[in-house]
Amino acid sequence: MFHWDNTVKRIVFVLGGLLLIGGLLIVLNPVLLHTHILAKADYQSCGAYNEEGTGVTLLNPFRFRAPERIADEFLRLASNGKCLPEVSEELCRFLAKRPLPATNWHLAYRRDVGNNVDLFYRLGTEKGCAVANVGLERTGSSWKISRYGVSW
Secondary structure (H helix, E strand, C coil): CHHHHHHHHHHHHHHHHHHHHHHHHHHHCCEEEEECCCCHHHHHHHCHHHHHHCCEEEECCCCCCHHHHHHHHHHHHHCCCCCCCCCCHHHHHHHHHCCCCCCCEEEEEEEEECCEEEEEEEECCCCCCCEEEEEEEEECCEEEEEEEEEEC
């Protein structure tokens, strides 16, 4: 009987460890699933170059959202030809001349690599498929816009 108790303890310990590792992977990864299988027409209307901005994405509900809040504020201001105070002067001049051509958007995909986050937004526009990419870089405890672009 004593041997059975040790075996059960080992099994519970191993299963608990696997659950912990699986849980950490889920919490640490902002995208749980990204596929084009269910969105073929959407993918073709946008072109192959917009792979990140098309398809079906299941985002992790437990992801760290600070970069998304900053990017959303950036896009809100960019749609009016304005920018955040910490954005480069060059990008601000660009946005003043060419405001973001949309008034609504939704997060389509997110890619985290080290201290960088790339966010891909589907834009609500009458011109067809448009995807905005906002890149952010973490410096210390804050996030800064490092890249921006729109593809049609």
